[in-house]
Amino acid sequence: MRKALAAVAGLAVAGLVLAGCSGSGDNGGAKGSDDDSKVEVFTWWAAGSEKAGLDALVKVFNEQHPDTEFINAAVAGGAGSNAKNALASRLKANNPPDSFQAHAGAELTDYIEADKLEDLSSFYEDNGLNDVFPETLLDRLTVDGKIYSVPSNIHRANVVWVNTSLLSDAGIDPKSAPADLDAWMADMDKLKAAGVQTPLSVATDWTQVQLFENVLLSVLGAEDYQGLWDGSTKFDSDEVTKAIDAYTKLLSYANTDGTGQDWPVATDMVIDGTAAYNVMGDWALAEFDAKGKTYGTDYTTWPTPGTEGMFDFLADSFTLTVGAPHAGGAKNWLKTISSAEGQKAFNLAKGSIPARTDADPADYPEYQQGAIKSFSEDTVVSSLAHGAAVKVSWLNDITSAIGQFVSTQDGDTLQDALAQAQSKALGK
Known part of the structure; x- marks a missing residue:
């Protein structure tokens, strides 16, 4: 029970820290550098199939953007609660990673209200994502007419x-x-x-x-x-x-x-x-x-x-932080995770399905073929446990x-x- 309560407390601390940041104005609206020499990506994918999925993504990223160094800032443990606590501390100290993992949907609300995320609507337009992500997904990503994250998959x-x-x-x-x-x-x-x-x-x-x-x-x-x-x-x-x-x-x-x-x-x-x-x-x-x-x-x-x-439904997604030191590198990372090649490599390793509608179901094993079909046909609802x-x-x-x-x-x-x-x- 102690461990379960520790995880709950950790999530609560993350929420409180973010809420405390929202009115500080220390870096609200600040723009990070367009430096694309490197990208620091913050996740909780540190072991097992999650690390295998991340490794598959990084391999594609290195092929697509060989001049951008990938810096793995994964934090292990607590089903993500340890990472969320560490992330909240970094954001409060105005020391953001260039991009961080979060569940798409309402989980991002605290970060958006704290002015810690860049609006990625123009990124979607520039990269044609509004044409390849389904309306069901786009609706769940949109907050007050803006989109703040790019999904790597659908679970x-x-x-x-x-x-x-x-x-x-x-x-x-x-x-x-x-x-x-x-x-x-x-x-x-x-x-x-x-x-x-x-x-x-x-x-x-x-x-x-x-x-x-x-x-x-x-x-x-x-x-x-x-x-x-x-x-x-x-x-x-x-x-x-x-x-x-x-x-x-x-x-x-x-x-x-x-x-x-x-x-x-x-x-x-x-x-x-x-x-x-x-x-x-x-x-x-x-x-x-x-x-x-x-x-x-x-x-x-x-x-x-x-x-x-x-x-x-739930989806892993990635952001561009306000004040990102290497915003150019972060955009390169977002291009990879939203690309057909990146999504195929990642989802084959992780067991989820691609967010893109132009993915070929024949590229995936039996379970994932069924999940692709279900997502396109079934009534989609949002997961409580996963944000x-x-x-x-x-x-x-x-x-x-x-x-x-x-x-x-x-x-x-x-x-x-x-x-x-x-x-x-x-x-x-």
């Missing part, structure tokens, strides 16, 4: 990763997704009866929030789920009560030692047969590949039961409430905390 957060052998041994068809959460939990009862002690694996706090957002999406549907973030759906509604009840029951099938473990631990439980299911974004694909597992044979995937026809739906301060409050609930299993207290967080964030 899906409502994915269940399934150990096919465990299900088959329990008499369950692994390729047939349950119709809803009740049917899914009935299958978990069958697994327990067959001797599987942990049907569902979870890990640290944000994975528990991601599981909860999947339950909300399943119970409420796309429209009412999205309504949570503008207040048209209330967190004190009967439907949210049903979602909390379902979430409570789901956790009864999960490992009790998940808090404090990073996401690969939970994914590896499905890979090694300790658990049957894990709800995880499609960055998990690279983990299965790294362990030599074959899609459709050793494991399979389907949308979280009840979310068929919905795509729970697309709400700003950092609201996510902190929800994460704290979920962390407490995982310990206490007190649904009434959780719902009260969620309602208060919504009222605080929306001023209602």
Whole structure:
């Protein structure tokens, strides 16, 4: 629990530091140099499939811009919380990296309000990105008519990763997704009866929030789920009560030692047969590949039961900071990550799908081909756990409430905390 609370506190500190910067005016509106001799890029991609994706991008970058030196400023740990804290400190000290990683969407709000990001609308125009990024994505990137980041990919957060052998041994068809959460939990009862002690694996706090957002999406549907973030759906509604009840029951099938473990631990439980299911974004694909597992044979995937026809969206994106020492280098970096070559190299390594609509699905393996199709056809909603739906301060409050609930299993207290967080964030 200590580690989970530390991550929450870290995110809160980052949000507070940014809020504290917003009125200082120390470097608001300042322009960085057009120097393109180097670029310092700040990420939390320091290990595993994330580092492999970054390395693939850097290789393309070095080919496209051989005269610009790439400086890797990755900060490891905490599912990005350590990096966000370090970034906030640098921004407060007016010592920005040239470009930094962030989740596209509402997570960028604090940086925009603190006047730490350059408007990249003209970059989009100059490089034809408005023509190759889908409208669904452009809408989520636009704030008051301006765009402040360039996505390197698109991830899906409502994915269940399934150990096919465990299900088959329990008499369950692994390729047939349950119709809803009740049917899914009935299958978990069958697994327990067959001797599987942990049907569902979870890990640290944000994975528990991601599981909860999947339950909300399943119970409420796309429209009412999205309504949570503008207040048209209330967190004190009967439907949210049903979602909390379902979430409570789901956790009864999960490992009790998940808090404090990073996401690969939970994914590896499905890979090694300790658990049957894990709800995880499609960055998990690279983990299965790294362990030599074959899609459709050793494991399979389907949308979280009840979310068929919905795509729970998040995207990694990169910025140009106000006062960037090497703004020219940063623009070169943004050109690479938005290029067809850069996106192909990165997404093949990371398991996500390209943001560009001109990508050829045939270049990607089976899972990613399905995800490309789903993103183009399904109802797209924004992920809560990964910064697309709400700003950092609201996510902190929800994460704290979920962390407490995982310990206490007190649904009434959780719902009260969620309602208060919504009222605080929306001023209602």
